[in-house]
Amino acid sequence: MHRLLLAALLVLLLVHPLHALALEPEIRVDDVARFYALYDAQNGQPSEAQLDAYLADGSDSLKTFAQLRRVTGARIAERIAQDPAMYDDARRCLELLPAVTRRVSDALRTLARLYPEAAFPPVAIVVGRGRPVGITAPTGVTIGLEALCAADFMHPDPEDRFVHVIAHEYAHIQQVAAQDAPGQGDPRATVLRMSLVEGAAEFVAELISGSVGNGRHAEWTRGREAEIETAFLAAKDGTDLDGWIFDYRPGSDEPYDLGYWVGYRVAKAYYLQADDKREALARIFAMDDPEAFLRESGWTPGMTLPSEPVVPWPEPEAGPP
Structure with missing residues (x-):
């Protein structure tokens, strides 16, 4: 059943790359499909060597994710042993991805309208060691399925959580300062x-x-x-x-x-x-x-700001034919 769900998601979600006015973001789930094929074949206990192969044979997004966040087969195996429920529970978030895709599409259309220069690289969903929930790189946005699915401390509703975190990561794609963000310990990292x-x-x-x-x-x-x-x-x-x-x-x-x-x-x-x-x-x-x-x-400590979200300016009304 899980393999059928993953296959359906691959057909549904692997769409054409998003440009400024495209209708769908490209959300890639092939690394998730490979992970759970291995996970199921090994009864939830893949070996360190098998997980190293999962990383080595993965997409460029997964390889970048692993390199930047020190994700290794040993660390994934250790986390599975510590918290197998997190990896089992993450499957439920797969079922949310079609709805997430639709809502992220709406958000990115808004971004394209407000900021026509915006870039829209793909989103890759991968499985890692339980953290981080997401990163950005020049190649796009990468989301850790199991990490974000478990992060109910951020938003209690998992669909909301995926939508708003992906929107956050897409903002990083546009930021000049995020492209050259210093690491911890760098004197610029104030x-x-x-x-x-x-x-x-x-x-x-x-x-x-x-x-x-x-x-x-x-x-x-x-x-x-x-x-x-x-x-x-x-x-x-x-x-x-x-x-x-x-x-x-x-x-x-x-x-x-x-x-x-x-x-x-x-x-x-x-x-x-x-x-x-x-x-x-x-x-x-x-x-x-x-x-x-x-x-x-104009910010000052403790200043009063509206608690409700800022509403983007409306699209211009169509003129007379």
């Missing part, structure tokens, strides 16, 4: 820079898909805006990202990645105060001087 890169992607995800990638921040920060953002100002020039970026601890219900939320509010403040929204969105994507962008945004 709390401010990393927060603006991630926060701007959250704002764009909300603008084009209706919500941010991580829906938990609103509840964690409500009533604490001034406190959190005053602390952010004190930390913004440092490179200690703990408490701000990439600090989720599995199993913990403590707030994490608060820099995403602050960066989102800075980007939202910038966009709302701009007279020319199209130019503002282009400026958000082109941002490469974090300090200048912060100054231009």
Whole structure:
């Protein structure tokens, strides 16, 4: 039954590459099909060598994902042994992909209208070691099926979760700063820079898909805006990202990645105060001087911003025939 489902998804989802006005994003699931063929053949216990072969024979997206996020056969085998339910449960998210594709298509049409220069590389769904939920590279967006399917701490509804996270990752594709993002430990990887890169992607995800990638921040920060953002100002020039970026601890219900939320509010403040929204969105994507962008945004710690998503400007009405 699972093989039939995977075959149907391959036929449905492997569509033509998306250009600015195409109707469907290209969502590739061939690596998922190969993984579960192996997983089922080995009764849920593929060996390290077999998983190394799965990675070596995979798509360019899977190989890039493995290289950038240290995904190996040994690490996947270890995670399967620790949490087999995560890999079994991930199958349910396969069934959501047709609906996800339709909704992502709508979001990308909006992005194409608001930012005609946007690039639309394919989305690859792969299976890894339980993290990360997604990355971007010049070749496109890659989503870890099992990681995102299990990430109910971001959005309780898995379909919403896939749509908004893919929208977030597509925003990274457009960002100048994301194309040359420094790694942790790099002196350029300040709390401010990393927060603006991630926060701007959250704002764009909300603008084009209706919500941010991580829906938990609103509840964690409500009533604490001034406190959190005053602390952010004190930390913004440092490179200690703990408490701000990439600090989720599995199993913990403590707030994490608060820099995403602050960066989102800075980007939202910038966009709302701009007279020319199209130019503002282009400026958000082109941002490469974090300090200048912060100054231009009009953001201040604890400032009041609309809690509801920003609605994109409407398409122009058709003129008389």
